Amino acid sequence: MKRLSLIFLVVFSMLLSACALNSSGDNESKDSGEKASTSAVKDAKGKSYKATDVSALPDKAKARKDTFIAGISAPGGVFLPYFYENGWDGNATTPIFAPLVDLDKDGKPVPILAESWETSKDQLTYTFHIRKNAKFSDGSPVTANDVAFTLKLLHDPAYNGYQDISLAAIKGGKEYKEGKAKTIEGIKAKDPQTIEITTDKVNAKALLILGGQVLSEKYYGKDYKYGKLDYLKDLYSKPLGAGPYVFSKYVPGQEIRYTANDKYYAGKPKTKNLIYKIIDKATSLQQFETGELDYAGFPADDDTVEQLKSLKFANIKVEPVNDYGLIYVNNTRPQFKDKEVRQALLYGLDRQKIVDVRFKGFGQVADIPVSPVSWAYNNQGVTEYKFDPKKAKKLLDKAGWKTGKSGIREKNGVQLKINYLTSDAEDAVIPIAKENYQDIGVKFEPDITDFNALVSKLTKKNYDFAAVSTSQILDPSDTVEELATKNPNNYMGYSNAKIDKLIQEGLGTLDITKRKEVYHELYKEFTQDPPYILIHYRQSARAISGQIEGLVPDNYTGIGSSLPNISIKK
Template identity: 75%
Template sequence: MKKGLKGLFSVIILSMILSACALDSSSTKDSSASDKKGNTESSSAKSTEVKEYKATNLEALPNKTKARKDTFIAGISAPGGVFLPYFYENGWDGNATDPMFAPLVNLDPTGKPVGILAEKWDVSSDLLTYTFHLRKGLKFSDGSPLTADDVAFTLTLLHDPAYAGEQDISLTAIKGGKEYKEGKVKSIEGIKVVDKETIEITTEEVNAKSLLILGGQVLSKAYYGKDYQFGKLDYLKELYPKPLGAGPYKFVKYVPGQEIRYVANEHYYAGTPKMKNLIFKVIDTSTSLQLFETGELDYAGFSADDDTVEQLKSLGFANLEVGPVNDYGFIYVNNSRPQFKDKAVRQALVYGLDRQKIVDVKFKGYGTVANVPVSKVSWAYNDEGINKYEFNAKKAKELLDQAGWKVGSDGIREKDGKKFVIRYLTRTADDPIIPIAKENYQDIGIKFEPEIMDFNAIVAKLGTKDYDFAAVSTSQILDPSDPVEEFATGNANNAAGYSNPKVDELIKKGLNTLDIEKRKVIYHDLYKELNDDPPVILIHYRQSAKAISGQIEGLHPDNFTGISASLPNISIKK
């Protein structure tokens, strides 16, 4: 459950360049779903289904695969060697830490919380106090005990003023946390160790995301805290390449540019994993299909298309899952610029763009048009009563006329002496949005000019709002609040420059209750408001293909934990 860089904005931008922060060449987090069946649906249908193709000929397994009797190999793209939760900035390092560091609470395949190191938890009636009950006899991989003191140390470390990692612990508003960070007190009032297996955490604001943040991966106080001094965290850098956690696997070695090796942790709370050895092989994602075909990998993920799916099916030895990814693609619209401030103009820009054609060209049957800002696998997804903005050039022209943008002698609309020109930032010249948007927008009197630039240049322009349009995709969505929080007025990550008081209110309400059924209603209302007053142009939901060697049993990639939740249970078929 990681976000790679600080804040949602950074993650969204990061996802434009990272293709697979979770051992999956098709997404920033390994994201196949666990439910079964068909892989095509209308854009209005809610589908979390996956289409499965079972291996038909295990005799066709590559010799390299057959030779492995106690080892599982998956690909990883570009780890940086910072193997410490909360401190890495490279999302791949986050994936590398998952086998070694277990959280108190994780997400199940439906996106709902489930206990890992915490046997259970209680939340007070005012929703401000969380009491975690740890499982008995927990140990770190060196055999040392894991207790509530370690949880308290982890949360305290995240409040240290020298901490500059990706986890914003302030979101939980732990009582006394701000005072500790400012050096006014020596301990955090809201963190109370009741006994070695119980910790009580009191917060000052209700936040639906607090459970997962407070219940994150646990660091050993004895190991990571032995040299701790307030305001001084540089000592931890020496421990980045020497991780110690309580996950199903323990670290063996890292060979930069080649592999990360792990061995089963005999102290893991659920028992020693069935697979003795785990290897994350450092790969170029462009070669992952070849590596899977030749037996170098037991698992690989790909962007879904007919050629790839058919090629994987033809191998005979692969179990294949094709299904939705837990993200969505969209185009940022710079609402702070005069031409985009008018809601009617933004509506016209959605009507005037053939999004279905873009999806068809880009995903060739393995994607659908997005109409609400959350993935289809989320429990919050609901597009009932939502305007689908089906391609309608006539409607777009009417709205632009009403907004005062009149067609000039050159066919380009203008208002107050300013031509309607959209400059679109993208990283690739073969972006299918370019030719489609050029044609569509020219037809309604708008000039569309693509600007091809590198990742860092796009990040800089988005950060300073020096753009008109920019194509992006969200990272993996753990909570429905994740992708919409940035639309709140004044949010530091509000790259769209959007402001709507009703949206602000609904975003806040969505976080101020822990009741999922109540949150569903709130987010549906929010989606309706964002649909009527669109801050961005939603484009697509997509699918990916997951290939698993037919001799591997127990591996079930999902949209929230990738392959990490399955790791303790995988084995080689006898």
């Protein structure tokens, strides 16, 4: 099963680390707060509250001298990068597997297993220099052959995981995948520490794709045969990587245990043991209060923040999250093909009220398809859709949808009805949309279903509206690629030639200044011809036990980049 490129329905997130190698920039933006609903969300940097009395720590927490415990939601037990389908397994693999390149807190690439890299003048060839002291946890060195093997696996015709390696356009990759070549022409191991990778086209995301987590050829490739990857399933629960921690034990429904890797290139992590404790929304705050967790993330609201502050032993960070919520609109449905109808449905929905009800001052109405903390965020000159029922009615009249005897608008004998898919029985959209849309002559019917059924209907385009949320955004292209007419993951059936062109232009240069200009133009076109209904940007409250030092969660790697530096105050 291919992982959905954008959809990651989350009502509750522990914010451990990036779930997958998708991408978007996460930088500060001077414009990020201009449309904020309250002062609580105007600062993209968020607010911090320091622990006032560390001695108030629960005894359970005080008793831990060499173990750090963080909350995680629902891992599935596939602890192998590129092969898991559950995003929480992505969190679980982060401590075990290190990439060549990662992102810093501002979304900029930084070297990890690669000591450095160069890009050719034509921006088509990447040369990575692997650290001489980079080793897997079994003591074997990380080499160019391991990188080559990893990329070869992703090109294997039997591979059907979430990573679309074709985006990197490695020279000869397509021929290898189709069985027309026995090697991938563009991958050359120059020496044990140097690998050169040549691509066929410039792609701004190529660096992170090529520089992803490295798999050991000695361990994962010993039984490799072209076109046959089932052998890897036996290794899903026995991971071996070059990250800061070594996998120790997985107890389904309870926890994942790790021990510090003394072979890690940057030195053995300061804290000997790491535990990801499996928790749920109902008990996570209580577990943090009682000292069962050293770190957890929560949906931000006044009650939660005040409760965390009252504990006195917690360091708290309240800040915007690098994602957004939206409602998919099925553009293949006859009633939604007309952009005037989609515009009317935006004007006719009180999104500010939805945000206020759902986030109580810790969210804002989303205006463009990227997070306000992204370096690409720029809402200047975009079309605004402030709640305006009169304008909505005029647009529907213009589009030929006239109010019938029942009070519901009709066109060619068909009523304007919306079936709304959601997996949240308490979805704040339901009562507000029902009332708003009834006022403009549109019938709104909620359809509460489970997650898997919702995804199934989306992939088959068997829906009208559907509530979704993006996964963590690493690159601004991630959230708009699915809008491309020919993208197989375009579950909205949207098509706009100008958007298609701008998507390619945004990926076709490594110059961030040019990319900013392209995405700004794209956002203006997006709001003029809206493919779906943007709803919210949100904030989270991240709580860290006062005795923990060196943990600095960010919007790109979560706590992943901090793991080697975490220590416990004596």
